[in-house]
Amino acid sequence: MSSQQPRYVKMHDNDNVVIIANNGGLPAGTVLDNGIELREAIPQGHKVALTDLAAGDIVRRYNVVIGYAKTDLPKGSWLNEHRLDMPAPPELDNLPIATEKTTLDPLEGYTFEGFRNPDGSVGTRNILAISTSVQCVSGVVAHAVERIRAELLPKYPNVDNVISLEHIYGCGVAIQAPDAVIPIRTLRNIARNPNFGGRTLVVSLGCEKLQADVFFPDRFIPIKNGGFQRQDENIALVTLQDEENIGFEGMIQSIMRAAEEHLIVLNKRVRTTCPISDLVIGVQCGGSDAFSGVSANPVVGYATDLFVRAGASVMFSEVTEVRDGIAQLTARAASPEVAQQLIDQMRWYDQYLGRGSADRSANTSPGNKRGGLSNIVEKAMGSIVKSGSTPIQGVVPPGERCTTRGLNFSATPASDFVCGTLQLAAGMTMHVFTTGRGTPYSLKEAPVVKVATRSDLARRWHDLMDINAGRVVDGDATIEEMGWEMFRYMIDVASGRKQTCAESLKIYNSLALFNPAPIT
Known part of the structure; x- marks a missing residue:
C-alpha cells in the first residue's frame, strides 16, 4: 500500500472520529476515501471529525x-486536546458486577524451560539479587556487584547475572505510618521474586529505620548484644557498620x-520443562499514542488470552489508565468479591490523588498528546485492551504477591517505573511493554519484551523493539497472527532460547518504589 494513499483507522461503527494512519500525517485538502476533505493538516495518529460537530456535541x-x-467543528476538522472537554469520571456506585462470563477453551500442550524453586515457583532467569535496606549502601553494593561479576561469576556459569536491588527508601521516612506498609512489603516481595531462586542477600548500613527484622520479620530476630539472628539458611545479612x-x-x-x-547454590539450578501455568507475566504500556489501542495493546490482549487459556498468571495494571473503564472491569470480574476489590482500589487511589490536589487528567503526558491521545479517557480505552477478554480472577494490592492463576489486576500507579517495580513484587517473571512514542525502558530483574505500535518506530528503533505490532496498522498482519507470534516469542524468551533487545544491550531502569507515606 502506498504511503501517499490516505489511510485512517476507525475503531467502531458508532465512532464519529477516525485517526490518520499515514507516517507524517496528511496535508490540508486531502480527500479520504469516505469523501471527507481535511480542513487542515492533521498529524499521524490524530483525530478527524467525520460529521459536523456543534459546541458541546x-x-x-x-x-x-x-x-x-x-467549539463548532465542521467535518474534516482536527480534534485534539485543545478542542475537547473531558467527561466527568465515572462513579464507583451502581456498576455492573460480574455480568460478563466469557469462556475460552483451554490451550494445552505448551511448555517452557524454567528454573523451579523450592517453594514451587518458577523463574525465567537465574539471578543473584542483592537487596539493600537503605540508599546509603547503594554505592558500596554497586562496587561489590562489579567485583562479583568480574571475579566470581565466571566460576558459576549457570548463574545469569548479579544485580543490586537499589532504591531510595529505608531512612528519613515515617516507617510506622499506615501507608509505609506499601514500600516495605514491595521491597520484601521483590527479594522473593522467583527469578532469584529463593535466595536472599541483604546489605544494610546498621542505623537505618528499615531494620532487618522490619524488612523480613519472619526471617530475622534481634539479639541482645545487637545485630540479628537469621531464621532461614536461604537468607544472609551483611551490615556495613559491623566491627569486623x-x-x-x-x-x-x-x-x-x-x-x-x-552463587554456589544458584549454580545448581538447571532449566526443566514446566507447564505454562508456572509463568507470571506482567503487561504494561508507556509512551503511548493513538495506535496503542489499535495495534500493540490488542496484540498483547490476544496473547494474554492465550497465556490465560494455557493456565498462566497475567497481570495488567495502571489504576489511572483503567479508571475510566471501571464498568468494563467490574462486569468482567469473576465474582462480586473481585468486583468489589477493583472498586476498593479505584476509590483508594481517587482519595490518594485528592490528597495531592491532583486528578486523573494529570496522567496524560505531552508525548501522549503529540501521539494523538487527547485525554485520559481515550488513553484508558486503548490501555484496557491489553487485558484481553477473559474474566478477572484476582486483584493484587500494591506491593502484595499475586497468588491467583489467570487474569489479575495489579493495582499500581501508571508510572512505567513504579508499575514495573510493583509487578516485580507481585512475582512477575516476564514483562511485556508496549510503546508508541518510544521508550528504552527495561528491567534487570526480569526480561522485558518491547512492542512498537507503529512500523516507523520499529524501523527507527530496530535494535530496541522486539516486536513490531505496526504491521497490523499497515495491513500486513492480523491481530490474531501477531498474538500467536508474540505468544511463541515470549515462550522462547522465558525458556532462555532468546534474549530481548534490552537484555542483549544490557540497558536497565532502576526500581522506583510507590511510597504514599510521609518522608520525615
Whole structure:
C-alpha cells in the first residue's frame, strides 16, 4: 500500500472520529476515501471529525464518549486536546458486577524451560539479587556487584547475572505510618521474586529505620548484644557498620563472601520443562499514542488470552489508565468479591490523588498528546485492551504477591517505573511493554519484551523493539497472527532460547518504589 494513499483507522461503527494512519500525517485538502476533505493538516495518529460537530456535541471513539466539542467543528476538522472537554469520571456506585462470563477453551500442550524453586515457583532467569535496606549502601553494593561479576561469576556459569536491588527508601521516612506498609512489603516481595531462586542477600548500613527484622520479620530476630539472628539458611545479612568490616575493602569482602555462598547454590539450578501455568507475566504500556489501542495493546490482549487459556498468571495494571473503564472491569470480574476489590482500589487511589490536589487528567503526558491521545479517557480505552477478554480472577494490592492463576489486576500507579517495580513484587517473571512514542525502558530483574505500535518506530528503533505490532496498522498482519507470534516469542524468551533487545544491550531502569507515606 502506498504511503501517499490516505489511510485512517476507525475503531467502531458508532465512532464519529477516525485517526490518520499515514507516517507524517496528511496535508490540508486531502480527500479520504469516505469523501471527507481535511480542513487542515492533521498529524499521524490524530483525530478527524467525520460529521459536523456543534459546541458541546459528543465525540466518540471506541464507541465511548471521550469528550465534548469545545467549539463548532465542521467535518474534516482536527480534534485534539485543545478542542475537547473531558467527561466527568465515572462513579464507583451502581456498576455492573460480574455480568460478563466469557469462556475460552483451554490451550494445552505448551511448555517452557524454567528454573523451579523450592517453594514451587518458577523463574525465567537465574539471578543473584542483592537487596539493600537503605540508599546509603547503594554505592558500596554497586562496587561489590562489579567485583562479583568480574571475579566470581565466571566460576558459576549457570548463574545469569548479579544485580543490586537499589532504591531510595529505608531512612528519613515515617516507617510506622499506615501507608509505609506499601514500600516495605514491595521491597520484601521483590527479594522473593522467583527469578532469584529463593535466595536472599541483604546489605544494610546498621542505623537505618528499615531494620532487618522490619524488612523480613519472619526471617530475622534481634539479639541482645545487637545485630540479628537469621531464621532461614536461604537468607544472609551483611551490615556495613559491623566491627569486623575494616575499611571499604573489608565491606566488599564481606559482601563477596556472602554472595559466593549464594552463587554456589544458584549454580545448581538447571532449566526443566514446566507447564505454562508456572509463568507470571506482567503487561504494561508507556509512551503511548493513538495506535496503542489499535495495534500493540490488542496484540498483547490476544496473547494474554492465550497465556490465560494455557493456565498462566497475567497481570495488567495502571489504576489511572483503567479508571475510566471501571464498568468494563467490574462486569468482567469473576465474582462480586473481585468486583468489589477493583472498586476498593479505584476509590483508594481517587482519595490518594485528592490528597495531592491532583486528578486523573494529570496522567496524560505531552508525548501522549503529540501521539494523538487527547485525554485520559481515550488513553484508558486503548490501555484496557491489553487485558484481553477473559474474566478477572484476582486483584493484587500494591506491593502484595499475586497468588491467583489467570487474569489479575495489579493495582499500581501508571508510572512505567513504579508499575514495573510493583509487578516485580507481585512475582512477575516476564514483562511485556508496549510503546508508541518510544521508550528504552527495561528491567534487570526480569526480561522485558518491547512492542512498537507503529512500523516507523520499529524501523527507527530496530535494535530496541522486539516486536513490531505496526504491521497490523499497515495491513500486513492480523491481530490474531501477531498474538500467536508474540505468544511463541515470549515462550522462547522465558525458556532462555532468546534474549530481548534490552537484555542483549544490557540497558536497565532502576526500581522506583510507590511510597504514599510521609518522608520525615
